[in-house]
Amino acid sequence: MSKAEQQHKARLALMGCMACLRIHGPHDPGPVELHHLRAGRGWGKGDYTTLIPLCHEHHRGNTGVHGLGSKGFPRHYGFTEADLLAMTKQLMETCA
Ligand SMILES: [Zn+2]
Numbered sequence: 001m002s003k004a005e006q007q008h009k010a011r012l013a014l015m016g017c018m019a020c021l022r023i024h025g026p027h028d029p030g031p032v033e034l035h036h037l038r039a040g041r042g043w044g045k046g047d048y049t050t051l052i053p054l055c056h057e058h059h060r061g062n063t064g065v066h067g068l069g070s071k072g073f074p075r076h077y078g079f080t081e082a083d084l085l086a087m088t089k090q091l092m093e094t095c096a
């Protein structure tokens with residue numbers, strides 16, 4: 001793992017769950033898991049720039065990206081994984 005990747009992941013972990021942020025607004029971030037956005041083609045193995053921080057529920061829970069699936073998730077929430085990735089990237093830039 002490169003140093004840039006390590007730093008990127010450490011910062012993602014501090015940002016908290018993007019789905020919770022979108023739904024509840026800013027709040028104390030809990031522990032997160034890193035979800036790899038699989039939509040779209042061409043991301044190589046180890047491409048850490050498409051990781052999204054999510055809490056356990058929004059990641060692997062019944063109302064999470066894996067529980068609902070990539071079609072069910074936007075139907076349930078009204079935003080997509082790609083929207084969450086865009087938020088992640090924006091936050092990365094604003095707190096750089
Ligand atoms: Zn969450």
Ligand SMILES: [Zn+2]
Nearest residue numbers: 034035036059
């Ligand atoms: Zn995942």
